[in-house]
Amino acid sequence: MQSDPAKYEAEMPSLLWGLDPVFSAFARLYIKDIKEMKESKQVPVDDGTGVINCICWKNPREAEWSLPGLDTSCSSDLAEQMKKLQEEVLQKTKLEIGDVVWVRGHIRIYREQREIQASTYYKVDDPMCEVQISRMLELPCLYREVYDKPFKIPEEAPSAPGGLNLRSSIDLLSEKVKDFLLENRIQTFYQQELETVNNLVSLASQPVSRTDSQLMDSKSEPSSKLIHRAFKEAIKVLQEKGVVFQKSNSPKDVYHVTDQDKELHNVTLGVVKADCRKSRHAEKGCHFLHILCCVRQSYSPYLSEMVMHHVLNLLERNSDIVSTMEGYYMAF
Incomplete structure (x- = not known):
């Protein structure tokens, strides 16, 4: 029986997992995120019912310590040190x-x-709760700087079957x-600009590398339409990431750059x-969804969650606000 490839479209191919440095590191995650993780459908998962043959099995409590070359006085000191270590x-x-408890597993x-x-x-x-406070301060930074950022496949990575580049020209654009x-500190723009x-x-x-059917369709289109479509798709990617947004649902409306929209920043901080x-x-502090609801009421009802996160x-x-816990924010 063959697998349905449509199931795996949202997943990175398993052969490329090792390219992400986080893949081979111990990730420090919130328990809620661990429980809500989605399992990969590309590789089989061991349910723990299998048996692994062991070459040798020995109870460490029954292990005999044999250190040749030590005199009696030295061995007694070693035994005392081992006893303290065990305690x-x-x-x-x-x-x-x-x-x-600190746990790794x-x-x-x-x-x-x-x-x-474990x-x-x-x-x-x-x-004094110093370790816990340190962890609470460390986790938001890890999420913001590492875990919440989508992994970008290196340009030299091989292409996927069917001729489609894994890092498409749309992503690069x-x-x-x-x-x-x-770089130019642009606050608003139209696609035509x-x-x-x-x-x-x-x-x-x-x-752009396309399938045969896409190439046949594009032959009849002028280059200006293809360029226009490429910009439209590139802007759509930026919208999904919260980098740009529109204050209305009209596709012809002006685009706002999230980082440069001081009015949105002031409204959010004021809330x-x-x-x-x-x-x-x-x-x-205030929960994220409450902040989003208030900003939508006073700024724009079409503001997306990604823009609000951004x-x-x-x-x-x-340092205008601080995240007190997962999803909650407080102003200084």
Whole structure:
């Protein structure tokens, strides 16, 4: 039986997983994200019911320590040191309810439930909550700088079957458009204005690897229409990332650059400041969806979640607000 390729369109091919440096590192994630992870459909998953043959199995408590060349006095000192080490290990691994634990392991499915199979763990002595506070400050930065950014396949990566480049020219054009907008501090623009920028037009007019049917359809189209379509798709990519947006649902409306829209920044900051003064938000701040709802009411009802995430991340980088916990923000 053959697999349905439509199931895997949203996934990166498994042969390219190793190109992402995060793939081979221990990721520090929120428990909620671990529980909501989507499993890959490209490779089989071991459910833990298989048997792995062992060459040798021995209880470490029954292991005999044999160190030749040591005199009696030296071996007794070593035995005492080993005893202290075992007591320390036992103290670190003896857990009680309420203990703070550092855990490293891998995720597996057992009896249709997702769990973390710990390979290393120990109890953390943290009476002043310094370790926990450090972790709370570290995680938002990791998410913002690493986990929330989509992995970009290197240009030299091989092409996928069917002649479609994994990093398409549309993705490359969208990155160049983004760089052009930010470098020139452009606040608003129309698509037609981008189509007058020579270096962007030359990039948009480059041939794109397509399937045979797409090539046949494009032969009858003039180059100007193909360039116009390329810019439209590139802007759509930037909209999905929250880099640009429109205040109405008209495709002919002007595009706003999220990083340069000071009015949107001020409205968002004003919402967070005003609501954090209220008693129900004073402790943990305002939730993302509440902020989005308020900004939509006072700025634009067509504002997307990605744009709102982009603005909140920008305000946090500028130290105007701080994320107190997952999805909650508070103004200074």
